Amino acid sequence: MDVLTPEQRRRCMASISGKNTKPELVVRKLLFSLGYRYRLHYSCLPGKPDLVFPGKRKVIFIHGCFWHRHDCKKGKSMPSKNKAFWEKKLSDNVSRDSKNIDDLNKSGWDVLVIWACEINNLELLGVKLHSYLQTKSE
Numbered sequence: 001m002d003v004l005t006p007e008q009r010r011r012c013m014a015s016i017s018g019k020n021t022k023p024e025l026v027v028r029k030l031l032f033s034l035g036y037r038y039r040l041h042y043s044c045l046p047g048k049p050d051l052v053f054p055g056k057r058k059v060i061f062i063h064g065c066f067w068h069r070h071d072c073k074k075g076k077s078m079p080s081k082n083k084a085f086w087e088k089k090l091s092d093n094v095s096r097d098s099k100n101i102d103d104l105n106k107s108g109w110d111v112l113v114i115w116a117c118e119i120n121n122l123e124l125l126g127v128k129l130h131s132y133l134q135t136k137s138e
């Protein structure tokens, strides 16, 4: 999966999307201050991870709690209207996420998911990011 032709790599990097959510910007700023450098939205990988560390073969997803069903208050909330629609949509998101993580793991990538609510404690988040990125993937 890392054996890309220059053309593939170019296309990969060209398709960087414009989704710069607030939690994502916070995590990026934090990583930068910790001295880590990354690539953004590497669309050639399953699930287009938000942050990619090609040299370390590590990726980070920054997930909204509601959309990706975090085990927190917001992640457990369900709109009262069109309940069936939302349940289906959100459980589809969750299955897609776990399939993407599976696919990444199978191709030798480590995956860390950061939840949007985790940006409320930057100190803890910093420790988490640091220990994830320090650890060798073997």
Ligand SMILES: [Zn+2]
Residues within 6 Å of the ligand: 065, 070, 071, 072, 073, 074, 075, 115, 116, 117, 118
């Ligand atoms: Zn959450």
